[in-house]
Amino acid sequence: MDNEVPLPPPRxxxxxxxxxxxxxxxxxxxxxxxxxxxxxxxxSSQPSSDPALFSSDDIPAxxxxxxxxxxxxxxxxxxxxxxxxxxxxADPKRKRADFKEKRHVDSGVWMGSDESIAESSLPSEDASxxxxxxxxxxLDPRAPSKVANAPSLVKPSDIASVPVQPRPVVLQxxxxxxxxxxxxxVINECLEKGDDSVDLGEIFDLKDLKVLSxxxxxxxxxxxxxxxLTALQVLNVSMNRLHELPWDLLWLLQQGELKHFTAHPNPxxxxxxxGPVEWHCQFDKSNDxxxxxxxxxxxxxxxxxxxIFSDYEGTPPNDxxxxxxxxxxxxxxxxxxxxxxxxxxPFNTPSTSSQPASRAPSLREVSLRAISKLPGIDQLxxxxxxxxxxxxxxxxxxxxxxxxxxxxxxxxxxxxFIVPRARWTEWxxxxxxENGMKRPRGSGEMLRPLPFKRVGCSWACVPGxxxxx
Amino acid sequence: xxxxxxxxxVTLVSCDGFEFIIPRSAACxxxxxxxxxxxxxxxxxxxxxRCVLENLTGIVLExxxxxxxxxxxxKDQANVPDMEIPAELCLELLMAADYLDT
Numbered sequence: 001m002d003n004e005v006p007l008p009p010p011r012x013x014x015x016x017x018x019x020x021x022x023x024x025x026x027x028x029x030x031x032x033x034x035x036x037x038x039x040x041x042x043x044s045s046q047p048s049s050d051p052a053l054f055s056s057d058d059i060p061a062x063x064x065x066x067x068x069x070x071x072x073x074x075x076x077x078x079x080x081x082x083x084x085x086x087x088x089x090a091d092p093k094r095k096r097a098d099f100k101e102k103r104h105v106d107s108g109v110w111m112g113s114d115e116s117i118a119e120s121s122l123p124s125e126d127a128s129x130x131x132x133x134x135x136x137x138x139l140d141p142r143a144p145s146k147v148a149n150a151p152s153l154v155k156p157s158d159i160a161s162v163p164v165q166p167r168p169v170v171l172q173x174x175x176x177x178x179x180x181x182x183x184x185x186v187i188n189e190c191l192e193k194g195d196d197s198v199d200l201g202e203i204f205d206l207k208d209l210k211v212l213s214x215x216x217x218x219x220x221x222x223x224x225x226x227x228x229l230t231a232l233q234v235l236n237v238s239m240n241r242l243h244e245l246p247w248d249l250l251w252l253l254q255q256g257e258l259k260h261f262t263a264h265p266n267p268x269x270x271x272x273x274x275g276p277v278e279w280h281c282q283f284d285k286s287n288d289x290x291x292x293x294x295x296x297x298x299x300x301x302x303x304x305x306x307x308i309f310s311d312y313e314g315t316p317p318n319d320x321x322x323x324x325x326x327x328x329x330x331x332x333x334x335x336x337x338x339x340x341x342x343x344x345x346p347f348n349t350p351s352t353s354s355q356p357a358s359r360a361p362s363l364r365e366v367s368l369r370a371i372s373k374l375p376g377i378d379q380l381x382x383x384x385x386x387x388x389x390x391x392x393x394x395x396x397x398x399x400x401x402x403x404x405x406x407x408x409x410x411x412x413x414x415x416x417f418i419v420p421r422a423r424w425t426e427w428x429x430x431x432x433x434e435n436g437m438k439r440p441r442g443s444g445e446m447l448r449p450l451p452f453k454r455v456g457c458s459w460a461c462v463p464g465x466x467x468x469x
Numbered sequence: 470x471x472x473x474x475x476x477x478x479v480t481l482v483s484c485d486g487f488e489f490i491i492p493r494s495a496a497c498x499x500x501x502x503x504x505x506x507x508x509x510x511x512x513x514x515x516x517x518x519r520c521v522l523e524n525l526t527g528i529v530l531e532x533x534x535x536x537x538x539x540x541x542x543x544k545d546q547a548n549v550p551d552m553e554i555p556a557e558l559c560l561e562l563l564m565a566a567d568y569l570d571t
Contacts, residue, residue, distance in 0.1 A: 336571070358544040361552075363499075363536050363566035370554035371563065391567050392560075413547070 048238030048262050050213050180206075204228045204406070215239050215262070224248045225406040229256075236262040243267060244425060247411040247454040253323055253433050260436035263450055271427055271449065277327040278463075321432045326449040329425035331462045336362045337395060338419040359413065359460045364395060368418040372399040372407065395419070410457035417457035424463065425451050479506060480519040481534065487527030495537040496520075500570030524568060529561050533569065536562075 183202050203209070204225040209232055214222075216239040226232075227248035235249075235258060245263065252258040271277055333341050361369075371377060380400050385393055398418055402408065407416035427449030434448070456462050479496050481489045497503040505514040514520045522530060536552060543549040554562060 358540070359546060359549050360540040360543045361549065363533065363540075363569065363571045364563060366536060366552050367554055367559045367562040367566055369551070370556065370559035374556055374559065388560075389564060392563050395563060395567075415549075 048215065048236070048265060050215065050236060207231060210234065210257075212236070222246050222249065223405055224408050227251060227409065228406060231257055233257050234260045238262045238265055240266055243269060244451045244453045247426075247452045248409065250323060250428055250430075250452045251411075253430055259433065261430060261433040263430075263434065264448075268451055271327055271329075277329050277427070279327050280325045323433070324429045324447065326427040326429055326447055328427075328463050329451075331422055331424040333459055333462075334419075334421050334423065336364050336419065336421075338398065338421075359458050361417070361458065362419075365417060365419050365457075368395055368399045368402075369416070371396060372403045372418055378403040408455060410461050411454040412456050412461035415457050420455040421458050422456035422462045424454055426454055426463075427451055475508070476518055478518075481530060482519065482521040483525050483527040483530040484521075484523050485527050487530060489530060489534045491534050491537055492541065493518075495534075495541040498537055498540050498571055499533075502569060525565055526561075529558065529565050532558055532562055533565055536571075 183206060203212070204223065205228065207228060207230065209229050211234045212229065212232060213234075213236040215236045219237070219240040219242060222237060222242065222245060224246045225248075226246060229252070232252060235252075237245075242263075243266075249258075249261075253261060335341055377396075377400055380396075385397060385400075388396055402418050407418065408420065409415065410417055429447040429449045431448055477493055478490050479493045479502075481491065481496065481502070483489075493506065497506065502520055504510065505512055505520050506518070508515050525533065532554070539552050
């Protein structure tokens with residue numbers, strides 16, 4: 001029996017890829033130099049893909065030899081995620097002989113990215129457990145499966161080759177509710193039309209969604225309404241065309257349940273490409289020969305911004321897990337109709353100086369909030385919209401959009417609003433969330449700030465305004 | 470009342486003849502009214518302190534004045550409560566807001 005083929009490891013032992021097992025320090029330091037020069041600051045040890053999914057026969061009744069044996073309702077194969085060669089036994093007491101009895105040679109492999117298998121072997125009966133498996137393995141590789149109510153998982157995934165239109169694979173829970181059907185129809189429609197961006201509005205009504213993978217699509221923006229997914233724990237938006245992320249996503253990272261967030265690769269601009277910024281953390285410019293020591297934010301603008309981020313040497317704000325605010329971009333103020341002011345218009349021109357920055361909404365805003373609550377405003381067609389006076393058509397369409405997508409929230413005062421009055425970009429480092437909260441941010445670790453777009457509901461709701469946060 | 474160009478209150482008149490007397494500072498939240506009442510402009514409104522708004526009805530102007538007072542009251546406040554707008558007025562108010570530049 002010693003010549004027996006090596007078996008996959010016992011169930012409930014989750015695997016990690018060998019790259020994670022290697023001592024992080026030495027590899028990281030040897031790679032750091034070259035990576036700093038790279039425009040895409042991407043740590044390759046963090047795969048953007050959803051982990052592979054495997055299944056095995058470790059229930060006696062489901063084995064090959066017991067093919068005709070009565071199955072006591074436990075016919076479903078175990079599935080687990082990770083590499084099949086992954087680390088072996090976590091518990092040294094557990095030897096192979098312990099599970100030899102119940103394990104058979106046959107072991108199925110289920111790859112999540114294979115569309116044909118996805119459709120054939122994942123009938124709706126098992127789909128919910130698929131999401132459950134993904135959830136618990138991604139969040140905690142060792143936790144036993146105790147998730148009682150399986151979340152549904154919506155996964156528009158792509159088949160391997162790039163030019164092919166992304167095809168949706170929508171997996172739904174045991175009972176397909178009207179909501180699910182609707183979301184599925186929306187995704188199918190959007191993806192078949194080949195739009196660059198999917199209208200994700202209806203997905204965001206699935207309030208109990210815990211896992212959402214939008215990997216490898218052509219999304220150009222993530223709607224602010226993602227804020228509604230307060231139960232979300234795993235989010236993958238890699239391989240899209242995102243240049244910025246909504247602020248509401250950071251809100252989910254800070255206040256919500258979101259623990260595992262995959263953002264790279266995406267064509268995010270680097271900080272220095274985005275104009276003047278105000279730095280918020282101290283830098284150790286040890287790689288700069290002429291500057292040494294720490295430079296606080298007041299001095300930072302004098303330093304030529306380097307395309308890399310120096311090591312963060314300060315103490316992280318709360319603990320080593322929370323996102324760190326790295327930099328703030330310039331604020332664009334918008335007029336009462338949401339159009340950007342001329343960039344060279346000083347803020348306190350004579351026409352505006354008698355109107356100091358006020359938190360009170362404009363009358364346009366007040367009436368638009370009322371309009372967006374009108375029954376049927378979301379059903380308004382473009383044709384009907386044309387019958388309104390030309391001046392207010394853009395405003396009413398804003399209200400209609402707010403009704404359809406859910407109102408935006410001011411990122412400073414949290415109020416709902418229709419017409420944004422200010423917008424700016426902030427860079428936050430979310431490294432611990434990117435590795436699934438598996439390890440905290442080490443001191444001296446390179447920061448990888450992500451751009452988050454913030455909007456304010458009034459000119460007082462800007463960074464450094466009179467009531468910041 | 471003293472000199473109407475500097476008096477503390479101004480009069481807004483709707484097209485159907487309703488008059489609303491409100492503080493000048495509140496009325497000047499509207500860009501249009503502010504320019505009408507600018508003493509440098511020498512408009513008749515500036516000289517008399519009385520603005521006739523030909524395209525606003527009394528009902529709408531009443532709500533507009535309510536908004537002016539609401540804005541005046543809450544402009545320095547951190548948490549501004551919502552202002553209730555009846556559904557039947559909101560489209561007309563949007564037009565008024567556009568006209569009054571506020």
